[in-house]
Amino acid sequence: MTIIRQTSLFSIQELYDMEPTQKYDAIISAINLDNIYPKVIKKSRLGAPEELNYAAMIISTFVRYVERIPTIKDLIKRLHDDVAFKLNCGFLxxxxxxxxASYSRLVTKLEACNVLEIERDKVVLQAIAEGFIMDDTAAIDATHFEARDQAPPKEEKPKPEPKKRGRKSKEEREQWLKEQAETDADLPLYDRKIEAQLDVPIVELRAEVPQDPKWGVKKNSEGQNVFWFGYKGHLAVGTSSQYILQALFSSGSLNDGKAAIPLLKGIHERLQLPLRYQTMDAGYDYEPLYEQVHRMGQQSVIAYNKRNEGEPIGFDKHFAPTCFREHSYRYDSFDAKYETLKYTRPKECSDCPLADEGICQKVYKVKITTDLRRYTAPARGSQAWKKIFKRRTAVERVNAYLKEFFQLNNVRYRTGKRAKIHFDMVTLIYNASKLAADRINAQLNQQQVA
Structure with a gap:
């Protein structure tokens, strides 16, 4: 009888249950400290003492997130009281x-550069090179976390003047449209409509993201509005590997849809993964997002948000064509060469007398480019579409990991720029932990084969 050997599944939780020395070595080895060290090392005789061990300071800052130590003050106390912990962090x-103050200066130096974000992308590239990321689908979603300080009192805004009733004349409307276009052109990038981002380079998109703590609102599972003062973390996650492929930090007031194009462009330009699908919930149902995914040569699997739109005549709620008796055609296949969806005659039409009279056609084809939002591949409502959309839960799972195990919701800094360092540190440590766990898994599997 053939013996089937079960593959090992070593998780991040099992990694965190290891001995400190092994655990720290596994996680820190996934990060190239040689790229971070030159950014924070002392270059002047003035300021902090020269005898500080900067490499150990970087490691201990990472270990603080691994060990879930809430504050720098607690980290320093642990270093004073626990000699073994101090040695494990790289100190002599x-x-x-x-x-x-020394740790504060370290954070200030990290704030002045973008090294943590760059290293996070390099960890992903390393995981791709080692064969741990082979996803065909990415999922995008946002999660909120509160700022350290309480929200300032809300300012009372002056009441706007009542609008004049009645239709504008043709001249008045043209003048109004001209004024609106001039006003929109002067707005910051993320205050404009989403389509303004389509032709903007990824570097500019990243640089213009608002980062100050703001009031945010989101509907919970019960349909009620939840308000918070703070920030949002926007993630693009590989649905199979569960690596954070791209991440974006923003103010809590930023609309989720306005963060999607920077994430999509980051995946396409920085990672160049052979993805096929991008899946998102109904909060991302905007036409420019479908356009961006289409430009990347991929397909959008995004929940449809009706927005008081009526169902088109001759089509069902999933935009599949219907026969004369209003039975929905069945999705059959997608022709990638011509970007065409193929639908076949409904089952109910097999014994319909109208079928033989040629009133209902046997096959119906439609190009997805006629309306990228309505026509997706695979077609909306099909079993294939539902199966891919279910993969979106991967990003929700990662959001939960970051909050429960990596202290995402434990911001200890008052400014948005420093809070971004916290976010970048959390996402970098998560990816490094994932790569460390995958490497241990690969070693265990090799040992079993041997």
Whole structure:
């Protein structure tokens, strides 16, 4: 009888249950500290003492997130009280423990550069090179977390003047449209409509993201509005590997849909993964997002948001054509060469007398480019579409991991720029932990084969 050997599934939780020395080595080895060290090392005789061990400071900052140590003050106390922990973080016995001010200066230097975000992308590229990321679908979603400080009191806005009733004349309307276009052109990038982002380079999109803490609102599972003061983390996650492919930090007031194009462009230009599908919930149902995915040569699997739109005549709620008796045609296949969906005659038409009279056609074809929002591949409502859309839960799972195990909702900084360092650190440590777990899995599987 053939013996089937079960493959090992070593998880992040099992990684965190390992001995500290092994755990720290596995996670930190996934990050290239040589790229971070030159950014924070002391270059002047002035300021912080020269005897500080900057490499160990970087490692201990990472370990703080691994061990879920809430504050820098608690980290310093642990370094003072636990010699073994101090050695595991890379300090020598003779090294003095850095002060809170020293760690604050370290964060300031990280704030001045973009090294953590760059290293996060490099960890993903390394995972791709080692064969751990072979996804064909990415899922995009946002999660909110509160700022450290309480929200300032809301300012009372002056009441706008009542609008004049009645239709504008042709001249008045043209003048109004001209004024609106001039006003929109002067707005910041993320205050304009989403389609303004389509032709903007990824570097500019990243640089213009608002990062100050703001009031945000989102509907919960019960349909009620939930308000918070703080930030949002926008993630694009591989649905199979569950790596964070791209991440974006923003103010809590930024609309989820306005963060999607920077994430999509980041995946396409920085990683160049052979993805086939991008899946999102109804909060991302905007035409420019379908256009961006189509430009990338991929397909959108996004929940449809009606927005008080009526169903078109001759089509069902999933935009599949209907026969004379209003039975829906069945989705058959997608022709990628001609970007065409093929529908076949409904089952109910097999014994319909109208079928033989040629009133209802046997096959119905439609190009997805006629309306990228309504016509997706696979077609909306089909079993294939539903199966791909279910993969979207991967990004929700990662959001939960970041909050429960990686302290995403434990922001200790007051400014948005420093809070971004916290977000970048959390997402970098998560990806490094995922790569470490995958490497251990690969070693276990090789040992089993041997």
């Amino acid at each position: 016995v003779s090294d003095s423990v850095p002060s809170e």
